[in-house]
Amino acid sequence: MSTTKPVIVYGASGYTGRLICEYLREYNLPFVAAGRDKARVQEAMDKIPGIETATYEVVEVAHAVGPLTELFTGASVVCNTVGPFAQYGHEVVEACIAAGTHYLDTTGEQDWLIACDEQYGQAMADLGLLLCPGLAQMYTTGEIAANICLETPGLDTLDIQVFWKGFPTIASTRTILVNAALSKAYYLEQNQYVEWPADAGLYDVTVPGQHQTELALPWGGTSHPVWFKRDPRVANVKVLGGVFNRALMQGVPQIVAAVVEQVKDLAVEEKYTVLAEQAAGVMNEMPPRENPRINTSLDSVYASGPLGRAHCVIYGNCNYKQTGLLQAYAAHSLLQQAPQRVGFASGCQAFGHSELLGTLRSFGLVMEPVLTVHG
Ligand SMILES: NC(=O)c1ccc[n+]([C@@H]2O[C@H](COP(=O)([O-])OP(=O)(O)OC[C@H]3O[C@@H](n4cnc5c(N)ncnc54)[C@H](OP(=O)(O)O)[C@@H]3O)[C@@H](O)[C@H]2O)c1
Numbered sequence: 001m002s003t004t005k006p007v008i009v010y011g012a013s014g015y016t017g018r019l020i021c022e023y024l025r026e027y028n029l030p031f032v033a034a035g036r037d038k039a040r041v042q043e044a045m046d047k048i049p050g051i052e053t054a055t056y057e058v059v060e061v062a063h064a065v066g067p068l069t070e071l072f073t074g075a076s077v078v079c080n081t082v083g084p085f086a087q088y089g090h091e092v093v094e095a096c097i098a099a100g101t102h103y104l105d106t107t108g109e110q111d112w113l114i115a116c117d118e119q120y121g122q123a124m125a126d127l128g129l130l131l132c133p134g135l136a137q138m139y140t141t142g143e144i145a146a147n148i149c150l151e152t153p154g155l156d157t158l159d160i161q162v163f164w165k166g167f168p169t170i171a172s173t174r175t176i177l178v179n180a181a182l183s184k185a186y187y188l189e190q191n192q193y194v195e196w197p198a199d200a201g202l203y204d205v206t207v208p209g210q211h212q213t214e215l216a217l218p219w220g221g222t223s224h225p226v227w228f229k230r231d232p233r234v235a236n237v238k239v240l241g242g243v244f245n246r247a248l249m250q251g252v253p254q255i256v257a258a259v260v261e262q263v264k265d266l267a268v269e270e271k272y273t274v275l276a277e278q279a280a281g282v283m284n285e286m287p288p289r290e291n292p293r294i295n296t297s298l299d300s301v302y303a304s305g306p307l308g309r310a311h312c313v314i315y316g317n318c319n320y321k322q323t324g325l326l327q328a329y330a331a332h333s334l335l336q337q338a339p340q341r342v343g344f345a346s347g348c349q350a351f352g353h354s355e356l357l358g359t360l361r362s363f364g365l366v367m368e369p370v371l372t373v374h375g
Pocket of ligand 1: 010011012013014015016017035036037040063081082083084085088106107108136137138139169170171172173175176286319320323
């Protein structure tokens with residue numbers, strides 16, 4: 001069945017999919033809430049405050065290129081939240097190419113970004129379509145901070161820190177484990193990917209705005225090295241991230257090492273099965289709705305060059321809401337005008353960092369950035 005609704009939210013029964021639907025309602029955009037289980041999607045929709053004023057339909061669809069293509073045909077934008085994306089994303093991008101729809105997702109997986117760039121970027125560009133994986137709090141908010149620093153010319157090195165407070169969702173937990181166990185993590189040095197050591201371990205880092213240090217990890221490399229690899233202003237990008245919870249962070253390397261050991265001799269499909277079981281053991285229920293007094297975010301970027309320095313910090317709250325809003329705003333924008341780039345592009349490259357910041361600010365999810373410039 002093709003659709004007359006312009007936006008498809010695939011994975012609408014999930015924590016993030018539901019939030020995208022909430023914000024699509026606030027933008028007055030008709031949408032299809034799609035997922036593998038119609039009853040679960042309907043249950044999620046029924047919990048959205050004010051949903052009775054939204055124009056939407058609930059559709060069950062099998063996770064395969066054919067049925068997804070059929071569903072996407074007639075729509076303009078797909079917001080995909082079915083992760084881990086390195087595992088489940090290919091079918092959705094292929095369906096977007098077949099149906100001629102723009103593609104957005106919420107990934108933070110570096111290997112998926114590289115796969116999108118290398119495997120599908122040209123095909124999407126040839127069709128005049130946007131391929132924008134990773135439009136999400138991690139790491140678009142940090143990308144906005146980096147771009148604010150880069151408004152000062154002559155800076156070529158980005159030292160980025162991403163922190164948040166709260167609980168990961170079921171798919172986020174699974175994604176973190178799959179990403180840590182199955183993929184390499186890269187930083188950027190003189191425009192080349194350089195692999196983080198597999199046992200990079202924990203870094204004790206200073207965090208703007210507090211006296212206590214925190215523990216951080218390369219966190220799979222993050223999206224920034226991929227996005228900035230093609231930015232002529234930038235040559236070096238290193239990112240560390242974590243949650244504001246030292247005890248939890250202390251345990252992460254052991255959890256990951258144990259899982260890596262457990263799956264190392266298995267075939268790929270078996271690895272995914274074991275990783276899903278392990279992740280379910282860590283987190284198997286939907287976390288509570290975010291609370292701005294608890295769920296905070298911090299994105300800090302030191303940008304430097306031979307003769308200049310800038311530092312930008314964005315304090316925010318409710319990561320998952322930030323993600324839902326960014327997706328809904330992008331859909332709203334794509335329905336009115338072409339993106340600033342087609343093919344593979346980051347959120348800031350496609351929509352502009354000022355516009356994305358303005359959107360987050362107007363919904364009360366981030367403070368005004370704190371910027372210091374020297375040089
Ligand atoms: N970078 C960021 O800042 C950021 C922010 C938010 C989310 N994310 C990422 O986005 C993804 C989704 O997160 P979430 O919070 O929405 O997780 P979630 O609440 O667990 O939802 C996952 C969604 O994916 C669906 N799904 C899972 N396996 C599927 C399969 N085999 N076929 C079809 N659908 C499947 C689920 O459907 P059922 O309900 O039927 O199980 C559900 O709709 C994760 O990878 C997460 O890491 C990243």
